[in-house]
Amino acid sequence: SQTIHQWPATLVQPVGSPLSLECTVEGTSNPNLYWYRQAAGRGLQLLFYSVGIGQISSEVPQNLSASRPQDRQFILSSKKLLLSDSGFYLCACPPTSGRGDTQYFGPGTRLTVL
């Protein structure tokens, strides 16, 4: 089965600073990869998904961007953070075993923008 690594685990950043969150996946090849954000008391919001290297689809307009430079690497970035970017960022992919319409999540990055 696959393993998803995310770092950093927690991050506190000032408004207007840049952001780079990294997700790497082991135990699978050419996975569909997803970035979600969970704001306090709210559901998971899909931000981006990628079906392959260099292929990114954005679900919501925002000041965030994503890149997939390698098959098993997915990066979430921002040039200037907003207060509203605070939240729990989760990288996900379908499980290698089990149903393909479910999501297996990484441990997440908790971002606080001050």
Next chain:
Amino acid sequence: RKEVEQDPGPFNVPEGATVAFNCTYSNSASQSFFWYRQDCRKEPKLLMSVYSSGNEDGRFTAQLNRASQYISLLIRDSKLSDSATYLCVVTSSKIIFGSGTRLSIRP
């Protein structure tokens, strides 16, 4: 109307009690249904799929009512370790997560 709605709770019940909560969805073309569990400050994890015929996994029973467009989760003989947030997930052309129902089991 939200695509997937859940009562946020919290549900606070004593150990050993039976607790149930529902999730409603708006898209009648939804195809797959799931319950996820999310512990505090952790990632969500798949708890169980929900089938039209209903399914049971130990103390957990999930049911789907397509006519009324809701799914339910029943937990029998609740344990302290069941305390968590339970997320309802509905898929059609995309995967939609509910905002979760908080469950707290007290001794």
